[in-house]
Amino acid sequence: MSADQTADLRTALLAWFDRQGRDLPWRQGPEGRRDPYRAWVAEVLLQQTQVARGLGYYHNFLTAFPSVQDLAAAPLDDVLKAWEGCGYYARARNLHRAAQVIAQQGFPEAYGGWLALPGVGPYTAAALSSLTLNEACAVNDGNVRRVLARLHAEPQPTPRWVQAQADALLDPARPGAWNEAVMDLGATICTPKSPQCGACPLSPWCAGRASAQPTAYPAPKARPVVQEVRAVAVLIGTPQQAVLEQRAGGLLGGLWGLPTQPYDPARPGAQAQALRDLCARLPATPGPLLGEVTHAMTHRRVIWQVYAATGGPHPTDVRGAPLSRLDHKALSLAQARADSLFT
Template sequence: MTLSPADLPAVRAALLAWFDRAGRDLPWRVGPEGGRDPYRVWVSEVLLQQTQVARGRVYFERFLTAFPTVEALAAAPVEAVLKAWEGCGYYARARNLHRAAGVIAREGMPTTHEGWRALPGVGPYTAAAVSSLAFGEARAVSDGNVRRVLARVHGERQPTEPWVQARADELLDPARPAAFNEAVMDLGAMVCTPRNPRCHECPVSAWCTAFASGEPASFPAPKVRAAVRQVRAVALLLGDEREAVLERRESTFLGGLMGLPTEVVGEGEGEGDALARLAARLGVTVAGELGTVTHTMTHRLVTLTVYGGRGGPARTPVADAALSRLDHKALGLWRARQGSLFPEV
């Protein structure tokens, strides 16, 4: 079974009819079809690139409360933006949002795909989503949900990004492009799920090759995941969970965030070597081990052993700083130690 050009009108009509009945009520879908609030659409699309909708709602509302308009976002210091983004991960997204907001505040809100692509950090998917959902431009979006739906409909086990975009462009309803994009994304999220798809509820199952095969969940084939790299590091908690010595991270993944002073354990050395190097850099005395935490970050499994210490630079309020989840876990070791029978390090 293949989807022919003659099938397209019927598939579009069936999908849009389903969406009109069952589409999700989401906080960023403010405004009429094809005329959503562009600021809310933009923030939500950037946020949801690496975050599931259930968690994304909470983060979205928190971010919009802090920065209700693009002008408020542009005027805020980047540290405040990172604090509001705390927990969402991939902090380069927050920094790019802030940079792009500055451009919009100076030059005005873009209304076209090309205009959005010209902004810092805005890729093809985000530009297509905002220009379509907020301005009614006939641009097909291509995210993970769209990829799965189209791979199953066409029976493609290994869909490439160009293939998915081409199929999405073909299927896009020119009369209702914004609603159609939202419909395909909702179908993938609600019905055409990765495991146990609810094909009996699907409005396009009559045209679906994967459904006809009897094994719809086998489409598309699982992506080959990169190997997880093991990273060991040591950190010093100088202070407590309220006030501690913090340093600004400079890595690609955590750049701009604050965190406990940390040293990576190098190849061929032990934790003691890295800890001695860290203590010497800070001019502190190590008091004892608090414990170990682990955290996965983009194909990296970080194992962090946290030690207490005395002396060193001035402490700063922890609550005011934007910290990674790894650092929050590390601070949790202090709370656990204080609740134990042996609170002293």
């Protein structure tokens, strides 16, 4: 693409963005000088959450923690509770850790400073440095990958290739607006299955549209096999007052939930043995099966057999504890079972 073509393409996309860019709460403030706290929370939240769902979580999180100092000073349990239901809880744990760094040192003043914070990778660092510091850093995410693959009719865009194309097209005068424009285009016009090529400001330069098969670019990725994970869980107490244990590990680490024990369904008697082992650990006495709950998590399908149990540690109030969706489902199941006994 010639220099003149690149200039015309930039002008067309930014003019479209100025007219039709999404009106989002974290986009308030001068271009290239956005509020770093609001922009940072939004970028982390939207890493694994679509904008439509993320808006509610964003407002709730900022209501709970209006400033980075409030976030830094809050107990981790409160942060996880505010993040509850959003998933990928490592994001919340890293936000909390990074807030404590920022409260002491101030917000970063360059790409490298953002990249050094817990939980901030190259994409987020590029986005934040362009949005809050007007630094000429091009972002590389799924929307950018799709737009550039179609623009160049590239079926197999590697991360290095995408970054090189993004760097070449980035408007150095308006890097933050350019990054948001490409992402908005991918989210609203150049969508995965039904691109609106007739409404696209890049259509005059798009090789994918010229091919009459824009959805062929990029070629579909092979989907990972969904792993099924089974476990038994026990409810000691009531859906309001129950024995909880704190989770460990990267997926749900820091959250609280019902005691559980995984098992291999291919082994005869494994479920019954898992229940005995779990109750022996607490210690508690197993009771009747309350039912089954299922939840999709990343590339896993988690299935719990939920049992009542007696004995064990003293139950606590579950309402203030940060719980996973799976635990909420299990408690709702138990509540429905209890309600049915009195109707």
